[in-house]
Amino acid sequence: MTGADEQIEQQLTLLLRRVQPIHLSTSGGEVNLERSAYGIMCKLADEGPQRLGVLATSFRLDPSTITRQVQSLVGLGLAAREVDPSDRRASILDLSDSGREVLTRTRTFRRERLREALSDWADDDRTTFGRLLERFNTSVEQIFSDREVVDDILTEEREPAT
Secondary structure, three states: OOHHHHHHHHHHHHHHHHHHHHHOOOOOOOOOOOHHHHHHHHHHHHHOOEEHHHHHHHOOOOHHHHHHHHHHHHHOOOEEEEEEOOEEEEEEEEEOHHHHHHHHHHHHHHHHHHHHHOOOOOHHHHHHHHHHHHHHHHHHHHHHHHHHHHHHHHHHHHOOOO
């Protein structure tokens, strides 16, 4: 591991610890959103209603795990499950009006905290940081995608032909 790799690993560890309070906060504390709930809500707001299986795959979670997380959102009245009209065996999840309001307030609050943290940064530095974070996330995602392809190939090679 190079010095740069060590510094990146150490700084990522610090980042995860230090942004935790931002992720657990809402503007008035009226709703305690877990990270997983916030992530699901953002995905629904940004990409529209989703089948639970699609959510599980996109978050790399077991379907039972996503089901528990979704049940929490539904129980809080932040999301609603409906039968998928194209396949009545499946459910589609979407944000409720209340969920959209909570998400808008929460995103605004969190973005304000980040703006405070970066207030002494030049605009160019913030733009570069955002671009590099996006590139980093894409690279990390690619690692998992590549591993899944390899795992699928190895699984196929181990399974006897039928």
